Amino acid sequence: MATSSARVDLDGNTIKPFTICMIGAGGFIGSHLCEKLMSETPHTVLAVDVYNDKIKHLLEPDSLPWAGRIQFHRLNIKNDSRLEGLIKCSDLTVNLAAICTPADYNTRPLDTIYSNFIDALPVVKYCSENNKRLIHFSTCEVYGKTIGSYLPKDSPLRQDPAYYILKEDTSPCIFGSIEKQRWSYACAKQLIERLIYAEGAENGLEFTIVRPFNWIGPRMDFIPGIDGPSEGVPRVLACFSNNLLRREPLKLVDGGESQRTFVYIKDAIEAVLLMIENPGRANGHIFNVGNPNNEVTVRQLAEMMTKVNFLYSLVYAKVSGEDSIESPTIDVSSKEFYGEGYDDSDKRIPDMTIINKQLGWDPKTSLWDLLESTLTYQHRTYAEAVKQSIAKAVAN
């Protein structure tokens, strides 16, 4: 445990322990960030969320080595006057709270806009008024679609990185029309980014904006019918994990042609810790955090996850080779899967120049490796519960 030895920042200065108000600490990213801060740093976390299931293992029992350095505050930031007090007594606020599952963007656009813009406003205001540093979680979705996607299909310029690489300081934000409510999330995130940037420019707010590019790993979202609603649609990793655990075909939306770069949550958390502990290098910056080397189409992701799952089943669950499903994928239209108003980002490759220069950070984990450890986690956490729920359904 590194908590007793003095920590130094990237410039060799000793880092004093500080207090972090982490809003949305009970979610996927928050749970990994809390874990990292507890196990490797001396900092204190005031963990704010409406749920704490994903950080329970850090809160109990009292004998944990970090007991006293993490406190859970169950509150909804929409309507709780305790929020300002928690921000005031912290050195830094990290805001992760949001609705961030695409199935909600076109079906619950009002909740999406309120959650990502209106509910974040008081957090920015309290940080600005009390001279507190803010690390705000935005998204790579603020880039929307690539410039290349608007070129003719056979244009050679589509192969030119200038038409698809996403750069914090030069790329435009390209969204679809207003009826394409998919973009309600990206647009709300863009506006809160602009507001934070303006608070920095006009009122001196010390801020960092993070644009995650498809961070994935254990504890992401939920498995429908097990630890989330049966009809709920989580992000792609959990959708495909659910299909694999239930031994049903993986659904490819509109042919699974969209491309994504996936980064392992543990690599990405290293980047966030560097931002937290190096304010002089992180303040005033917007950072892409992703892994440009892990690009696949959604179809390729489905194929890779099917292979990794098959190997896991052979080795650990002792399932025979012939038992693998015959039709591992099935095509569905986006209208059928997400409903009216869905649209998609075609390709998302982060430019890494700024984060490299400011923080010297690079992702390490390959897609194969991260899928192997994540699917092992999914099996160990959910396989038995899924088996029981299938048996129950058959019995009824």
Ligand SMILES: NC(=O)c1ccc[n+]([C@@H]2O[C@H](COP(=O)([O-])OP(=O)(O)OC[C@H]3O[C@@H](n4cnc5c(N)ncnc54)[C@H](O)[C@@H]3O)[C@@H](O)[C@H]2O)c1
């Ligand atoms: N996971 C990714 O790859 C990714 C990519 C891009 C952007 N982001 C952004 O990062 C942030 C965290 O994402 P995540 O994947 O951990 O999502 P998540 O849904 O797992 O976590 C969000 C947490 O915020 C909490 N929350 C939401 N509204 C709240 C409220 N009103 N009051 C209190 N708590 C509230 C939720 O209960 C949840 O625990 C979000 O802002 C998201 O937009 C994530």
Ligand SMILES: O=C(O)[C@H]1O[C@H](OP(=O)(O)OP(=O)(O)OC[C@H]2O[C@@H](n3ccc(=O)[nH]c3=O)[C@H](O)[C@@H]2O)[C@H](O)[C@@H](O)[C@@H]1O
């Ligand atoms: O993770 C990110 O960086 C951002 O992108 C995500 O958006 P997206 O990548 O579109 O969300 P996923 O649900 O992970 O879907 C990825 C792709 O898989 C497809 N998909 C999803 C689920 C499924 O069962 N099948 C399928 O083909 C989707 O249509 C999409 O093309 C979410 O908007 C946010 O969590 C976040 O801000």
